[in-house]
Amino acid sequence: MIPAPGQRDLVAALVDARSRYPDIEGGSSYDEVLLEVQARAERDGSIGKADIGALMLWKRLNLSTAWTRELNEWPDRKVRAVTGEAFEIARDTNSTIPEAAGAARSRLLELPGCQHGAAVSSTLLTAGAQDRMAVYDRRAVAALRVLGYADPVGRYSRYMTTVCELIETVNAATGATWVPRDVDKALLMGGS
Template sequence: MILEANGLRRLVDAHVAYDAAASEAYDEVLFDVVARVEDAKSLGKADIGALLFWKRLRADTPWVMALNRTPDTVVRRATGAMYVAANNDADDTVVAAGEARSALSDLPGFSSGDALASALILAAAPERMAVFDRRAVAALKGLGVRTTASRGQYRRYMQIVEDIRTQLAAQNITWLARDVDKALFMLGG
C-alpha cells in the first residue's frame, strides 16, 4: 500500500479542486500538441516550444538554444522513438515510461530533469502517461511518499502513479495517470 485512506481522500479532493480551478482554455496548448503528435507520431521543435510554454518553463536557457540549433529531423527521430516506446502495449506502463524517457536523453535539455520530458511523453500517450514536476514531488512528500532525484526518476514516479491508480481502482475510482498528476499538482501547490 502506497497511501493510507486519508492520503487517497486528499488526492480525490485535490482532483476535484483542480477541475474546479482549471479552465479548459489552459490545456488547449496541450490538446493541440496531442492532436499533432497523434498524426505525426513524433514531436518537432515547435511542439516542444508549445509544451515549454504550457509548462511555464523558461526558454532563455543554453539548452533551448542548443535544441534550436538541432535539426528538426534529429528531434523528430528521438521523439519518434519516444512515441513508439510510450505507446508500446507489449510493455507495462512503468517500463514504457522508462523507455520513452530514455529515448529523449540525447536531445539538448533532456539529459536530466523530467518536467518537460514528461510533458512530451504525456503528449505522446495521453491515456497512459503523467506529468512529473516539482509540485508532484512536493505533494508526494506531503503524502509520506519518498522520491529520489536520480537517473530513472520518471520511471519510479510512474510506478508510484500506477500504484495509486491501483489503490483507487480498489475503491471503484477509475483514473488515468493524468488524473493522478492533476491531483498531485494541486496538492503540491
C-alpha cells in the same frame, strides 16, 4: 546617403550583431517555430492557444541558455524523430507503464533539455502517450511527500510505479477508471 562618423559606428555595431543571428538561410533551425506559426497566421488570419504556447517557448529559447539554444538549433525533423521513437516506446502496451516510462525517458536523453531531471521529458511523454504517462515535476514530488511517499529521486520509472500504485488505490476505492494523467493532475493540485 552616407552615415555620419558616429552613425557609422552604430551601423557597424548593428550589422555585426545581425550577422551573428542564426539564420535559416545559413543552415540554422533556430527560427523554425516562429516561421511555422507565421505561416499558419498568414494562412488562417489568426493563431490559437497552441501557437501562442509555441511562440512563448520560442521566445524563452534564447541564445543565453545552453540547452535552449541547442534545442532551437536542432532541425525540427530530428526533434520529431527522437520524440516519435520515444512516443512509440511509451505507447507500447507490451511493456508495463513503468518500464515503458523508463525506456522512453532514456530515448529522450539525446534531446536538449531532457538530460537532467524528468520535468521536460515527462511533459513530452505525457503529450505523446496521454493514457500511459504522467508529468513529473517539483509539485508532484511535494504532493507525494505530503501523501507519505518517498521521493522517486529523479527516476521517472520509479515515479510511474508510484503513479500506477495510486491509480490502483483510487480505482479500487472509488470504482473510477483513472489513468496516469488523472494522478498527475491530482498531484499538481496537491503540491501547489
